[in-house]
Amino acid sequence: MMLSFFVDLFQQEFMLRALIAGLLLGVLAPLMGSIVVIRRLSFIADTLGHFSLVGVSVSLFLASVGFSAFFERPLYLGIIFSIVGGLLIELFRRYYKNYKEISMPIVMSLGAAVSAIFFSLSKRTGSLYTYIFGSILTINNYYVILIAITLLVVTLFFVLFGKQIVSVSFDESSAKFQGINLGLFQIVFIITLSVAVSVLLEAAGVLLVSSMMIIPVAAAMKVGWSYKSTQVIGILFSELSVILGLWGAYSLRIPSGATIVSVNIIILVVVALIRRMTLRRRVKVDPKITESDLEVLEEEKSA
Amino acid sequence: MRIDLVNLSFAYGHRIVIKNMSFSLGHGDFLVIQGKNGTGKSTLIKCLLGINPVKSGMIFYDHEDIVSFRKWPEIGYVPQRFEDFNYEFPITVNEILSVSQLKKNPPAERLELLDKMGILSLLNENINNLSGGQLQRVFVARAMLNHPKLLFLDEPTASVDQANVAYFYKTVNELRESGVNIILISHDDVVETLDFTHVLSIDNDLSYRFYTKEQCGKERGGKAV
Numbered sequence: 001m002m003l004s005f006f007v008d009l010f011q012q013e014f015m016l017r018a019l020i021a022g023l024l025l026g027v028l029a030p031l032m033g034s035i036v037v038i039r040r041l042s043f044i045a046d047t048l049g050h051f052s053l054v055g056v057s058v059s060l061f062l063a064s065v066g067f068s069a070f071f072e073r074p075l076y077l078g079i080i081f082s083i084v085g086g087l088l089i090e091l092f093r094r095y096y097k098n099y100k101e102i103s104m105p106i107v108m109s110l111g112a113a114v115s116a117i118f119f120s121l122s123k124r125t126g127s128l129y130t131y132i133f134g135s136i137l138t139i140n141n142y143y144v145i146l147i148a149i150t151l152l153v154v155t156l157f158f159v160l161f162g163k164q165i166v167s168v169s170f171d172e173s174s175a176k177f178q179g180i181n182l183g184l185f186q187i188v189f190i191i192t193l194s195v196a197v198s199v200l201l202e203a204a205g206v207l208l209v210s211s212m213m214i215i216p217v218a219a220a221m222k223v224g225w226s227y228k229s230t231q232v233i234g235i236l237f238s239e240l241s242v243i244l245g246l247w248g249a250y251s252l253r254i255p256s257g258a259t260i261v262s263v264n265i266i267i268l269v270v271v272a273l274i275r276r277m278t279l280r281r282r283v284k285v286d287p288k289i290t291e292s293d294l295e296v297l298e299e300e301k302s303a
Numbered sequence: 304m305r306i307d308l309v310n311l312s313f314a315y316g317h318r319i320v321i322k323n324m325s326f327s328l329g330h331g332d333f334l335v336i337q338g339k340n341g342t343g344k345s346t347l348i349k350c351l352l353g354i355n356p357v358k359s360g361m362i363f364y365d366h367e368d369i370v371s372f373r374k375w376p377e378i379g380y381v382p383q384r385f386e387d388f389n390y391e392f393p394i395t396v397n398e399i400l401s402v403s404q405l406k407k408n409p410p411a412e413r414l415e416l417l418d419k420m421g422i423l424s425l426l427n428e429n430i431n432n433l434s435g436g437q438l439q440r441v442f443v444a445r446a447m448l449n450h451p452k453l454l455f456l457d458e459p460t461a462s463v464d465q466a467n468v469a470y471f472y473k474t475v476n477e478l479r480e481s482g483v484n485i486i487l488i489s490h491d492d493v494v495e496t497l498d499f500t501h502v503l504s505i506d507n508d509l510s511y512r513f514y515t516k517e518q519c520g521k522e523r524g525g526k527a528v
């Protein structure tokens with residue numbers, strides 16, 4: 001079964017395209033995801049996805065009433081609305097200083113409501129399924145190039161401003177003393193994230209976008225020993241889930257996005273189980289186990 | 304760095320926390336701020352760090368008004384608790400020190416400082432595995448590596464175990480000797496082993512006393528506003 005998958009991979013253009021797109025997203029998602037996780041904004045990708053959907057639905061609606069070709073590619077307006085959503089989140093975060101997470105459900109429900117209205121008006125509710133669950137197997141070359149460009153820009157950001165990004169993400173209060181403009185950082189971060197989420201949308205869908213960003217990072221956090229190692233392990237887990245997910249989706253004829261995310265979850269569970277087993281063994285073998293290890297063990301038990 | 308505080312007042316809504324406070328510190332001075340909980344020590348620090356916007360009174364750094372002051376990277380700040388720090392995601396001591404370093408220090412100088420702070424052996428350790436005292440030293444080192452002209456230490460020994468307090472104070476004294484201005488908040492009485500030059504003692508009734516080390520003995524017990 002695996003062999004026929006690889007044969008098809010190189011014979012069927014759409015399979016190869018899906019794999020390339022998947023592998024690129026497999027780097028992009030955890031790269032952005034790690035910063036999202038560190039900054040405790042795990043719900044932000046979901047929220048931006050919902051708001052991006054407004055752009056997509058408005059696009060479909062305008063195209064349905066005969067507007068220009070621009071709206072034939074819903075992704076453009078999707079990106080614009082995702083950025084608007086991101087800026088709205090930032091606005092609400094500043095408004096509710098002590099309850100910053102309130103911003104997410106407000107923007108998310110607004111996005112869901114408005115997009116539902118426009119999907120209905122455009123009479124294209126059928127395409128809703130694609131945007132909710134994603135469909136990496138039906139994407140075109142143009143989309144693959146778009147992912148590659150986004151990944152390139154994000155990587156460039158990390159190369160040029162990696163130090164500042166990591167420093168501010170771990171400790172916002174230190175930004176000022178390092179000469180970093182926190183306000184500007186937030187805006188650039190939210191715009192970059194908004195673009196990344198919109199780009200992920202077509203392949204992973206609104207519901208699965210945040211899973212691709214968060215779950216590989218969540219698993220890597222349990223085995224990484226440094227920031228860099230966690231980042232690399234997260235990307236490896238993510239790539240593994242893309243390859244196995246595509247294979248699973250192909251073999252079992254099930255939706256690709258959902259399969260990739262399911263593999264991600266399986267990796268997370270396996271990592272948690274292995275960690276738990278090795279920790280137990282260490283307790284038996286080494287009586288000088290540290291307090292923090294025992295705390296972790298207890299936490300895992302209670303979970 | 305010269306610091307001038309002129310008639311500073313600060314209130315949270317209608318609750319006045321600081322009233323008409325004035326004092327000046329010269330280059331290389333070492334101020335210990337002491338007072339019980341709720342006397343406004345941390346509020347004062349937040350004013351000095353530009354976190355609390357000053358509405359009444361003025362603060363000057365090297366004769367420049369805090370409103371237009373932009374040289375924040377010349378100031379180091381080690382908070383009392385690191386609650387703003389996002390823990391649990393793995394990051395090593397070395398990584399956190401590297402990303403927050405503004406300029407590259409000569410390797411020998413860097414190693415010497417880390418050795419002096421007692422964290423050289425912890426460089427490859429995940430910071431989530433460190434004790435409170437070790438973490439505190441890492442954050443002091445983080446501030447020190449940027450060679451601040453002024454260093455704020457908010458209750459720096461709060462999570463340092465007793466055995467290491469003396470050692471920590473020795474390091475602070477050495478910093479002062481190297482010409483760094485230090486403002487240290489202390490919950491306890493003035494610590495004799497610290498090489499401070501001034502004391503700001505704040506009371507619950509908004510009154511305060513600002514005096515030099517020489518006046519320390521005389522002022523203690525008395526109350527001068």
